Amino acid sequence: MTGKLSARALELTERRVPFVHARVVRAQAPASAHPGDEAIVHGDGTIDGFVGGQCAEGSVRTAALGALHDGGPLLLRVLPQGDAEFPETPGARVVVNPCLSGGALEIFLEPVLPPPLIEVVGTTPVAEACVAFAALLGYATARSLPELPPTAHTSAVIVAGQGRGDAESLRAALDAGVGHIALVASHRRAAALLDELGLTEAERARVQAPAGLDIGARTPPEIALSILADVVRVVHAAKAPVPERPSQAVDPVCGMTVTVGPDTPHLTTGEGEFWFCGTGCQGRWTSGGRATG
Structure with a gap:
């Protein structure tokens, strides 16, 4: 370029x-x-x-x-x-x-398209391994403090503080509308924390707790692998955010499909509204040269 x-x-x-x-x-x-x-x-x-x-x-x-x-x-x-x-x-x-x-x-x-953005909360060995695995996948990562909300368009939040700020991180991610939140915790601690937060059924459905797929993971890298495998599933199930596509119309003279924008030549007549690929077709229409399609 x-x-x-x-x-x-x-x-x-x-x-x-x-x-x-x-x-x-x-x-x-x-x-x-x-x-x-x-x-x-x-x-x-x-x-x-x-x-x-x-x-x-x-x-x-x-x-x-x-x-x-x-x-x-x-x-x-x-x-x-x-x-x-x-x-x-x-x-x-x-x-x-x-x-x-x-x-x-x-x-x-x-x-x-921007790569999926994964936010990781915590500085534990599991958190560090999650960041490393996300980089291997080509994902973007952000590190966050428990009290800060996730950035816009975050695909997933991994809460790996292991008791440090977990409740605040979960609440911030839920309030920000993040669709997939992975909580690194045991079954018992995860259940107690979710009960303490008083989550709705819909909010509970967005929290994966304990985090990751059940692959028998034990070490921090293995746990991170199980978490990122689940994140990959979520990322591929969701469509990357793109701007809404502008409306389209067919040029009545040449038959081209035209993307309608502020500068697209168009006319409003008793017959309706018409958009054109350029001023040439607009001029032909105005002068009586109707569709040649």
Whole structure:
């Protein structure tokens, strides 16, 4: 990426904001984009960078937002109408832009999603082993004091103080809405602590106590392994938070699927509301050139 684009990507990553990295990998003249051109597509559909003209950009925006919500990478082929010379690429998604001025493009779209965030409370050997295992899994970790609430979008909280601030940590995690809370304690102490807190049935269901899967763990690393195995199950069962996908419409002139944003050309007439891929199709509609689909 360029320096400015790299800095923007780093900023979004540090803030745990999902985005899509788009890179042109093949281009056919007279396309305005070139191999290596890059852009960041934000969750609201705005684009930083350059990966093609107005029509190509619209196709990239729509496909990138789909990839962001599906969570997987995508190779997008943007072809002019009637073009058959650009070599096929198996597995690519193909869009045909009737309004494309010419030249075909292939653009690789890679969602950049924040890793699951696991908060660990305590400085015990089990807590330290949990942090180490989470790092091996590629998860982000945060260390917290018992009286502090978990950070936003925390996937799980592991309470491993072993008697130091456990009640405060559980209450803070429950109040923050964390869906999975693992309490490192014996069956007897865990039951007594949960009774002491006076939890509702719904709150009790969010606390795994004792923490982890029953694998006969004894040592701190074994206990941490059992806890993180359960956390992996929870993480994969939950979908990573992504921004709500903007609404879409079909351009009545060229038939393209258009992601609707503040700058999307549109008209309101007696026939209804219409959105367009660009000002060219909007002008054709206004001048009487109805759907060519």
